[in-house]
Amino acid sequence: MKIDSSLPLEYSTEENRLKIFGFWIFLGAEIVLFATLFTVYFTLQTRTGSGPNGAEIFELTPVLWETFLLLTSSFTIGLGVHAMRIGNKKAMMAFFIITLLLGLGFLGIEIDEFVTYVEEGATIQTSAFLSALMTLLGTHGLHVTFGFFWGVAILIQVASRGLNPQTANKAFIFSLYWHFLDVVWIFIFSFVYLKGLIS
């Protein structure tokens, strides 16, 4: 395996560069996936049947917390990748752990939000609006959940194998995924919650 030491570890081999490129293409597909879910949501958002509309069920405080946690986690994973680039394994792991904990916090609030909705009688079966809302949020939440376990697997590998081209590559690709989920959340925050609260 040829290692190009003029590049950061995660880009240092041909295979690594291919993987990063391939993951970007995959993220392109993910954008289409979420774009479709957003389209479904926008199509159905006023079709509430006999159920509540967005303004009636959305609460700003927990959503602001979710936003704060997820945006912060995007910042900390950026710090983690920076630490990885300067070869500081300990700092890298610390930032990744903080990132995953923030992700867990996000998920906790989101689950609480879903439970509240169901208690208020707003379930995924109530109306087309709620089906679309919960599917969109749920798909994002499942991505975060999957990301959490993925991140843990990578941390275990970094801990036991150290920073090498393989583990650095995995950690870097994971950071791309995590940032992507953050971007999706910004759209959810703006166009689902804020827009829903206004109307």
Place this chain on the structure above:
Amino acid sequence: MSMEEVFHPMQEPMILAAAISIVVGAVVIVAGLTYFKKWGYFYKNWLSTVDHKKIGIMYIATALLMLFRGGIDALLMRAQTAVPDNGLLDAQHYNEIFTTHGLLMILFMAMPFVIGLMNIVIPLQIGARDVAFPRLNAVSFWLFAAGCGLLNLSFIIGGSPDAGWTAYFPLAGTEFSPTVGNNYYSLALQLSGIGTLMTGVNFIATIIKMRAPGMTLMKMPMFTWSILITNIIIVFAFPVLTVALALMMLDRQFGTQFFAMQNGGMDMLWANLFWVWGHPEVYIVILPAFGIFSEIIATFARKNLYGYKSMVMSMVVISLLSFLVWAHHFYTMGHGVMVNSVFSITTMAIAVPTGVKIFNWLLTMRHGKIQFTTPMLYALGFIPIFTIGGVTGVMLAMASADYQYHNTMFLVAHFHYVLIPGTVFGVLAGYHYWWPKMFGFRLNEKLGKTAFWFIAVCFNVTFFPLFILGLDGYARRMYTYSESTGYGPLNMLSFIGGLGLAVGFALIVYNIYYSWKHMPRNEKADVWDGRTLEWATHSPVPEYNFAVVPTVTRLDEYWFAKKEGRDITAGKIEKIHMPNNTGTPFWMSGFFFLAAFFAVFNLWVPAIISMIGVFGFMIHRSFEKDHGRYISVEEVMATEKSLRGDK
């Protein structure tokens, strides 16, 4: 669901017979593998392979099997409608058969045939040793195979989907389709769709990043161009299908209201989502065929492809337009004059780049010294027949006129006139053309040509009458009609044509057996005097593809090098890095299959346990240390020597 309901399809004698034949076939295969002690060989060389050529062969083998399953469906439909008031099939059985015919032919015949050919040819054509992600490629295949197996299982256990391959709501909802048939639809297509999406990612990365030195984008062979564009369409279209199928599953199995008739649901949302994927899907199966024809016509007319740049441009334009025409599938939905007009114009616009391609092929052949080989016959047959399909497509594109054609046999005739000469002729041409590259011997030309004439003539006998029937008002998907309609004679003619088509396809398969027995082995590497890099390496291709990666300076480098007497594969042999085989994709897809199967029947506990199995394999893969292996210089030299036939 009671056991009786689960096995209710078997009360039908035809289905019972098919079920028994599947079981007998499976037993024969298992017994054969055990008797000849081939399990180890089978697992090592096929089930756990990551070699793009073998994966491609498995795709094509599956496609041929499904061609027969879908073909039998088609024959049954034609037989049922051959005479008025026929009682061969009842309405339910007929519904199931036209649904599975459509699904199998598009998703499990056309798609894998195209993907199989791209697997075999693309790395060779760009001078690469494998695809970008060989393991992911195996995952793609096995997920596709899992979905394919699941859909075929529906036929025996629980009942097939019966709401048409488009599965429009509310018909496909639980109210009107209470059996598990449409659960199979959403889950089987989901599995194979994810496999296809991974193929898309893989081949874009392969073509963008792994071309031989010197091969810039505008020096790529036309087939490679068509596959690059096809895979870009896949990556942008398939996630829409993923979402649509997930919503369908939620609606049917979790009581959501997306496509419901009450509580704010919108049934036409399904139709829109389906066709936002479905129309690009048409181009996913047709563009590769355009690429194949471009290669074949240039090779057998012995001329450079006319208008290379305009060929590339027209494919790019087609791929963009393919995303902007989906509403033409339901002009009669009533979305207003403005919307219909816009979609009418975008649809007709597609005829322009397609016409450019047709003229380019004709001009390529002009003054050429044409060799009438089997692949070339398919390419030549394609042009006039496809043009009829294209012209009737423009007729259908006119929104106001479409109110007359909508849901009639005219439409059915039109899309068969596009898909059969386009996709089926395309993949068959490619299959005959690249067969010697895969196996080192040719398919018999005489049998191949006989099969072509059967197919080309009988295709028209089968489908041309349907244009007339459709204009006379014969609706599609009707399981029978009365004698007074006067539809009988043309339907009978169509059935006779269908029998002829069956003979043609049977000849194609017989040709495999015949050629395997009788055709000379050790065919030279460049059997057709080809133009592109795949002909520069041996037939069959060694696992590392090229001992020395060729350097490219222009389009059709290999052709010009031959003329100048240069050997582009000469050079210093170095050790070659190759990926290791792995059983993980096979087993992981097996668990995916189980999870989806249990989910069809709402058995959530075993489904979740199976999904844990899937994640287990993902974790195993993540922790595995596997850096591949090296083939030594001596080993490469020995292989090269034996393949050249040196003693």
